[in-house]
Amino acid sequence: MPNTNVRARPVEADVCPVSLGVRAVPAAALAILIFALAPLAARAAPPTYTGETPVVSQSDDERAEALKTALANVVIEQTGDSGVLSRSDVASAVAKADRYVLQFRYKANPNGADGAGPRWILVAEFDSAAVDEMLQRLGFGTAGGTAPVEATPSEATVWIGGIRSAEDYARVIAYLGKSNLVRSAQPVQARGEGMLVKLSLATDLKHFLDAVGLERTLGVVSGSPPIDGVDATLALGP
Numbered sequence: 001m002p003n004t005n006v007r008a009r010p011v012e013a014d015v016c017p018v019s020l021g022v023r024a025v026p027a028a029a030l031a032i033l034i035f036a037l038a039p040l041a042a043r044a045a046p047p048t049y050t051g052e053t054p055v056v057s058q059s060d061d062e063r064a065e066a067l068k069t070a071l072a073n074v075v076i077e078q079t080g081d082s083g084v085l086s087r088s089d090v091a092s093a094v095a096k097a098d099r100y101v102l103q104f105r106y107k108a109n110p111n112g113a114d115g116a117g118p119r120w121i122l123v124a125e126f127d128s129a130a131v132d133e134m135l136q137r138l139g140f141g142t143a144g145g146t147a148p149v150e151a152t153p154s155e156a157t158v159w160i161g162g163i164r165s166a167e168d169y170a171r172v173i174a175y176l177g178k179s180n181l182v183r184s185a186q187p188v189q190a191r192g193e194g195m196l197v198k199l200s201l202a203t204d205l206k207h208f209l210d211a212v213g214l215e216r217t218l219g220v221v222s223g224s225p226p227i228d229g230v231d232a233t234l235a236l237g238p
Helices: 027-043 060-079 082-086 088-094 128-137 166-178 205-215
Strands: 048-055 101-108 120-127 154-161 182-191 194-201 218-222 232-236
Touching: 048 060, 048 128, 060 082, 060 088, 060 101, 060 120, 060 128, 060 205, 082 088, 082 205, 088 205, 120 128, 154 205, 166 182, 166 194, 166 232, 194 205, 205 218, 205 232
Parallel strands: 154 232
Antiparallel strands: 048 120, 101 120, 154 194, 182 194, 218 232
16 A cells, blocks of 8 residues: 655755754763664664655656656665666566655755756655565665666667757766666767667667666657657657
């Protein structure tokens, strides 16, 4: 069942710590307590994992998708492998992000003040115990360990739109260059605000598109466009 205890914080600015009026503890007793709990604190896992992603608005629909992206970022961080998102079972688990989120808030995007990017950044806190259990269930036994990625190498030609400047072009090339799922990317044609790119993939096209959709740097316009010689159409996000 979806988590019904999710709490949203105010959105106008970063939230500062607030005193909750807890009764003062004598200094000597506090020192003893800290000393006693120090070994446990050193071994304990963090109570939450934090994931962030830019958003254009604070609508319910966009938040639902942004939570999936935030959880995807957490999974990548915990496994150390961005290619893990190409696994269908991992993608299915990430799509249920509402089961793992404890609370979320919005903060101003420093790159969005001049309209150059999304205005907000969604900051989500996920239950670390539940996320760890999910990762173990998927075969990730230890932090940083990876399970085999479904790999069927393939070739694909994709059209990428939304490229309006040299900076946009650099973002696309950098994204493809960092992806564990892309062995090579060769631009073959540029026209208007887009370009045709030939990709050599470490997986099949479907899993590549699934991972792209979760990471949201590029949006998937169509996984089967009615265009000869084009296997998929993508668009650069804001």
